[in-house]
Amino acid sequence: MFTGLVEDVATVARAERRGDALVLTVEPAAFAASELGLGDSVSHDGVCLTVTEVAGKTFTVLAGAETLRRTTLGELRAGGKVNLERALRVGDRLGGHMVAGHVDAVGEIAARRDLGANIVYTIAAPPDVLRYVVEKGSIAVDGISLTVNRVDAAGLDVAIIPHTAGKTTLTDKRPGRRVNLEVDLIGKYVEKLLGGYRPGPPAAGPEGAGGLEHLDLQHPLGGPR
Numbered sequence: 001m002f003t004g005l006v007e008d009v010a011t012v013a014r015a016e017r018r019g020d021a022l023v024l025t026v027e028p029a030a031f032a033a034s035e036l037g038l039g040d041s042v043s044h045d046g047v048c049l050t051v052t053e054v055a056g057k058t059f060t061v062l063a064g065a066e067t068l069r070r071t072t073l074g075e076l077r078a079g080g081k082v083n084l085e086r087a088l089r090v091g092d093r094l095g096g097h098m099v100a101g102h103v104d105a106v107g108e109i110a111a112r113r114d115l116g117a118n119i120v121y122t123i124a125a126p127p128d129v130l131r132y133v134v135e136k137g138s139i140a141v142d143g144i145s146l147t148v149n150r151v152d153a154a155g156l157d158v159a160i161i162p163h164t165a166g167k168t169t170l171t172d173k174r175p176g177r178r179v180n181l182e183v184d185l186i187g188k189y190v191e192k193l194l195g196g197y198r199p200g201p202p203a204a205g206p207e208g209a210g211g212l213e214h215l216d217l218q219h220p221l222g223g224p225r
Helices: 065-070 162-167 185-193
Strands: 008-018 021-027 041-044 047-055 058-063 081-086 105-115 118-124 138-141 144-151 155-160 178-183
Touching: 021 065, 021 081, 041 058, 105 155, 138 155, 178 185
Parallel strands: none
Antiparallel strands: 008 021, 008 081, 021 058, 041 047, 041 081, 047 058, 105 118, 105 178, 118 155, 138 144, 138 178, 144 155
16 A cells, blocks of 8 residues: 655666566665565555565566556666655555555546646546546546546646655656556445446446446445346
8 A cells, every 4th residue: 555655766777578577677766775675565656566676776576467558667668767655554644645556547648737836737548537536536647646636528637746746757747648547446445335336438328427326325235226
């Protein structure tokens, strides 16, 4: 579990393809690699990966085929930068929001507007992600906990302050760049408990808004009639 507060913009020392997997060797700057242990979880641009080796100033993780298919990690190259966050410890402050490190989909930066000290990004996202996004709710973008300023049927707006711009990779990304998106997990659990969960995009017709119109509210869990 993570909070979406990026600890470090680290350098990718090596990115090697091994069959359908990608092995990443990463050199952190804000903390020592020796502080990590084998089996530790670290978020890389919002993707939870397991440490498989620690050597000197670097540590190594492996991203499998499913991870590469659903995220942007396959685009990383040696010399590139990646947002890192170590797993939350019991007793730590939860300054962002609850982030699992399980990316829901890849979005694309559709527009960037520099408004004084802040930067506003419009991110295009698929309908099966946007159904869980609410105005003033939280979303993780490349592992960064951000507040949703606006959402419609095509995408969402988020703003980053100068501190976030200076401490993450997002400030270097322009329209056309892809980003990892993870929605607030609570919404998906609530929808499933109410009986309206359907994987994939919302269906057309009266149930397209989330499938709650057919629920029997007298049912203990609000299940279908």
